[in-house]
Amino acid sequence: MSSSPRGEEELSQLLAAYQQYQAQAELIVRQIGLTQMTMEGLDRALRAIEAMQQAEEGQEMLVPIGSGSFIHAKLASKESVVLNVGASVSIEKSPAEALETLKARKEEVSKGAKELNDVLAKIDQEMQSIQKVLNQYEQAMGERGEQVV
Amino acid sequence: MSGELPPQIQNQLAQIQQLQQQMQAVMTQKSQIEGLIRETDAALRELDKASDDAVIYKSVGELLFKADKPKLSEELKERKDMMDLRLKTMVKQEERIQSRFNQLQEQLKSSLGQMPAKGG
Numbered sequence: 001m002s003s004s005p006r007g008e009e010e011l012s013q014l015l016a017a018y019q020q021y022q023a024q025a026e027l028i029v030r031q032i033g034l035t036q037m038t039m040e041g042l043d044r045a046l047r048a049i050e051a052m053q054q055a056e057e058g059q060e061m062l063v064p065i066g067s068g069s070f071i072h073a074k075l076a077s078k079e080s081v082v083l084n085v086g087a088s089v090s091i092e093k094s095p096a097e098a099l100e101t102l103k104a105r106k107e108e109v110s111k112g113a114k115e116l117n118d119v120l121a122k123i124d125q126e127m128q129s130i131q132k133v134l135n136q137y138e139q140a141m142g143e144r145g146e147q148v149v
Numbered sequence: 150m151s152g153e154l155p156p157q158i159q160n161q162l163a164q165i166q167q168l169q170q171q172m173q174a175v176m177t178q179k180s181q182i183e184g185l186i187r188e189t190d191a192a193l194r195e196l197d198k199a200s201d202d203a204v205i206y207k208s209v210g211e212l213l214f215k216a217d218k219p220k221l222s223e224e225l226k227e228r229k230d231m232m233d234l235r236l237k238t239m240v241k242q243e244e245r246i247q248s249r250f251n252q253l254q255e256q257l258k259s260s261l262g263q264m265p266a267k268g269g
């Protein structure tokens with residue numbers, strides 16, 4: 001831990017690693033935000049299907065058309081739900097099947113979110129240990145009247 | 150700093166940076182295609198699971214059009230074949246860039262080795 005070329009090299013390697021971890025952490029935080037949005041969307045769909053099961057056919061309702069605007073509609077059928085399965089394909093399913101599929105998706109997304117949180121915790125740990133070494137450098141250099149960067 | 154380096158080394162560094170950017174672009178495209186292939190596979194699995202009389206829709210923009218299950222499955226399979234082909238091209242491109250990158254890295258190492266030691 002000195003300002004020798006070897007020490008400087010180690011210091012710049014540590015700083016580079018820290019920055020790399022920081023960039024990775026930011027990316028993972030963004031991905032966690034996306035998974036949360038997906039979970040919220042799945043929750044909304046699950047609640048809507050459950051509410052539909054309890055409603056009567058012909059029930060008056062408002063259908064969202066975006067920007068907080070709605071149009072009047074009547075529930076034509078409570079026998080089926082159209083689910084998007086990706087790749088521009090949607091399949092009509094019974095409400096029970098739709099609930100099952102959406103719950104399975106929610107579990108998968110939740111598992112993914114947990115994995116992302118675990119990776120984030122590991123990155124955080126690595127960053128803290130690098131920070132510790134950088135602090136030691138700073139302290140040692142401060143004692144000699146030098147600056148880290 | 151790069152102002153002190155000989156033009157040959159500067160040139161090699163610029164080429165390496167360019168290759169890194171190309172590699173980044175190829176990797177982004179590759180992961181997009183891989184995502185689309187996964188999505189198409191999942192949709193094909195769902196179609197397979199659905200009964201023959203299941204009502205299927207294909208979305209075009211905001212609209213959903215009723216579709217024929219066998220025809221849509223065929224369409225998805227063709228789409229997947231095309232994406233597999235694009236993925237193969239991407240992998241080849243990635244390998245080419247990686248090999249050029251390694252070659253340039255070696256050249257740069259040897260150029261740096263030939264540089265006169267800096268007097269202190």
